[in-house]
Amino acid sequence: MLHATTSPSAKRAAFRAALASGGLQRFPGAVNPLTAKLIQRHGFDGVYVSGAVVSAELCLPDIGLTTITEVAGRAQQIARVTDLPTLVDADTGFGEPMNVARTVQLLEDAGAAGLHIEDQVNPKRCGHLDGKEVVDRDTAVRRIAAAVAARRDPDFVVAARTDALAVTGMADAVDRAKAYADAGADLLFAEAMTGPADFERVRAAVDIPILANMTEFGKSELLDTATLESLGINVVIYPVTLLRLAMHAAEDGLRTLAEHGTQRELLDRMQHRRDLYALLDYESYGVFDDDVYNFRL
Numbered sequence: 444m445l446h447a448t449t450s451p452s453a454k455r456a457a458f459r460a461a462l463a464s465g466g467l468q469r470f471p472g473a474v475n476p477l478t479a480k481l482i483q484r485h486g487f488d489g490v491y492v493s494g495a496v497v498s499a500e501l502c503l504p505d506i507g508l509t510t511i512t513e514v515a516g517r518a519q520q521i522a523r524v525t526d527l528p529t530l531v532d533a534d535t536g537f538g539e540p541m542n543v544a545r546t547v548q549l550l551e552d553a554g555a556a557g558l559h560i561e562d563q564v565n566p567k568r569c570g571h572l573d574g575k576e577v578v579d580r581d582t583a584v585r586r587i588a589a590a591v592a593a594r595r596d597p598d599f600v601v602a603a604r605t606d607a608l609a610v611t612g613m614a615d616a617v618d619r620a621k622a623y624a625d626a627g628a629d630l631l632f633a634e635a636m637t638g639p640a641d642f643e644r645v646r647a648a649v650d651i652p653i654l655a656n657m658t659e660f661g662k663s664e665l666l667d668t669a670t671l672e673s674l675g676i677n678v679v680i681y682p683v684t685l686l687r688l689a690m691h692a693a694e695d696g697l698r699t700l701a702e703h704g705t706q707r708e709l710l711d712r713m714q715h716r717r718d719l720y721a722l723l724d725y726e727s728y729g730v731f732d733d734d735v736y737n738f739r740l
């Protein structure tokens with residue numbers, strides 16, 4: 444009821460233990476707090492807060508227009524409803540190293556279990572678009588060092604993302620991955636890897652856990668969990684999958700409603716009221732009321 448019962452520190456400890464286990468952790472991207480509950484109900488390992496989804500929900504392109512206030516506010520709304528660890532897309536960290544430090548602390552306060560900071564220039568763009576640029580390696584290292592230094596909870600996961608593969612090539616991406624690991628990154632997000640061979644190169648280069656981004660309609664071959672596990676990948680995100688599915692279904696519904704003047708034929712494609720109420724745990728609110736209003740000294 445109202446919120447999850449697992450504390451942020453316990454979620455962070457669980458995420459750390461999961462990373463240490465070597466097993467593949469599956470983090471679908473939540474569209475909103477309600478879908479975060481659905482992700483947990485379906486047995487996934489964590490919830491991802493996608494920058495592309497936060498910006499799209501605000502009808503903004505994913506080009507660095509969201510603010511840390513908007514991202515931290517959404518992350519808090521999502522993290523509070525799930526017992527799973529929440530990993531947040533913090534883009535480039537929202538400014539200089541001191542801004543990155545503030546971003547870490549705001550997301551810790553929001554109850555997140557970790558974040559990722561990327562080495563793109565500001566303004567960033569979606570990692571699967573052409574024309575990306577990356578900052579020099581030392582600037583990116585300073586971002587990671589600032590993030591590691593700023594966290595209050597040592598279990599808060601700082602992931603370093605490199606977009607270098609599509610910009611300066613694999614050799615530079617590997618060099619950066621090593622430098623970010625040396626700067627204290629707990630997890631490496633190798634963005635826009637094209638397929639297994641790319642992951643093999645990065646896996647051989649660093650000892651820290653690796654995150655794979657299985658986002659649709661971009662530069663990456665969509666690899667299944669068995670393949671990702673065989674490649675030694677530790678976390679996989681499906682950042683925009685639920686948003687894309689929801690928008691497609693919504694468009695189908697609007698088309699039918701406009702053409703047929705009723706949604707009757709859509710009912711078997713909808714989440715039933717009883718299922719929504721079960722997901723929202725209506726029952727526990729009734730119990731709460733009974734306890735309070737029937738309370739007698």
Ligand SMILES: C[C@](O)(C(=O)O)[C@H](CC(=O)O)C(=O)O
Pocket residue numbers: 492493494495496505532568569570571656658659661682683
């Ligand atoms: C992972 C990502 O950073 C995100 O914001 O979710 C995006 C996802 C996408 O645009 O498909 C990305 O840059 O890969």
Ligand SMILES: [Mg+2]
Pocket residue numbers: 493494495505532534569
């Ligand atoms: Mg993003």
